[in-house]
Amino acid sequence: MSGDNDGDVTAQLNARGDVAVVVPAAGAGVRLGPGAPKALRLLDGEPLLVHAIRRTASAPSVRMIVVAAPPADVDAVHALLSPVAPVVVVAGGAERQDSVAAALAVVPDDIGIVLVHDAARCLAPADLFERVAAAVREGADAVIPALPVVDTIKEVSADGTVLGTVDRSVLRAVQTPQGFRAPVLRAAHAAAADLHTDDAGAVEKLGRSVVCVPGSDFALKITRPLDLAVATHLLTLSS
Numbered sequence: 001m002s003g004d005n006d007g008d009v010t011a012q013l014n015a016r017g018d019v020a021v022v023v024p025a026a027g028a029g030v031r032l033g034p035g036a037p038k039a040l041r042l043l044d045g046e047p048l049l050v051h052a053i054r055r056t057a058s059a060p061s062v063r064m065i066v067v068a069a070p071p072a073d074v075d076a077v078h079a080l081l082s083p084v085a086p087v088v089v090v091a092g093g094a095e096r097q098d099s100v101a102a103a104l105a106v107v108p109d110d111i112g113i114v115l116v117h118d119a120a121r122c123l124a125p126a127d128l129f130e131r132v133a134a135a136v137r138e139g140a141d142a143v144i145p146a147l148p149v150v151d152t153i154k155e156v157s158a159d160g161t162v163l164g165t166v167d168r169s170v171l172r173a174v175q176t177p178q179g180f181r182a183p184v185l186r187a188a189h190a191a192a193a194d195l196h197t198d199d200a201g202a203v204e205k206l207g208r209s210v211v212c213v214p215g216s217d218f219a220l221k222i223t224r225p226l227d228l229a230v231a232t233h234l235l236t237l238s239s
């Protein structure tokens, strides 16, 4: 672990904030093609992780940020982010879920709301963090930002034969930051017996309710090379 004071996980941003943000950033970025770990690849000359932390830190509710970095890069990531915001950096795991669990483990118990935010959604704006946190504060166990699905969606068999058309009015594309009452997220991770592609999925397995708030086009996930081109353009539209 690398914190602002060695072993001190209280490195605080806004002492009046009531939110800790856990940032999984340990992925390889296989779908982006060969290169550095995805969070360290450049967008307009700066690593995706720098863009992500700058926006995360600008949300007024955020008291603490914990980044799960590629294990070999923990110290380098701490040095990279220190000029941007006070952060704690831990070693991530083999799967996203492991990285979230490693970061969650150092969030102090007195922080009641935890947001989980992909470094890969590096342009998610501060107002999205505030919208998610506000919904948790108002009483929800778990909150996810979501957008309507714009394409027609088909169910297909393994050989490509169409089995049917799905009613897209009941579907949503889900983003991060996802927000949780801290004990609910801890319980969901402790109980998770299999892998989930998002943290809300583990909460659903507990039988707790998860609610949606409107997502943001700026919270797109950098997954493939085209996404980097889209994000480069979005940067010209955002502050």
Ligand SMILES: Nc1ccn([C@@H]2O[C@H](COP(=O)(O)OP(=O)(O)OP(=O)(O)O)[C@@H](O)[C@H]2O)c(=O)n1
Residues within 6 Å of the ligand: 023, 024, 025, 026, 027, 028, 029, 030, 031, 032, 038, 039, 068, 092, 093, 094, 095, 096, 097, 099, 100, 117, 118, 119, 120, 121, 221, 222, 223
């Ligand atoms: N073992 C892992 C895998 C993923 N992540 C993080 O989880 C977020 C969402 O994952 P994704 O965008 O799928 O990233 P990668 O796993 O890096 O992508 P790929 O599957 O293309 O390798 C990213 O911020 C990524 O760094 C992580 O912290 N630890």
Ligand SMILES: C[C@](O)(CO)[C@H](O)COP(=O)(O)O
Residues within 6 Å of the ligand: 096, 118, 174, 175, 176, 197, 198, 199, 221
């Ligand atoms: C958490 C997430 O970003 C919500 O859309 C997504 O599930 C991550 O999935 P990936 O398989 O790691 O890309």
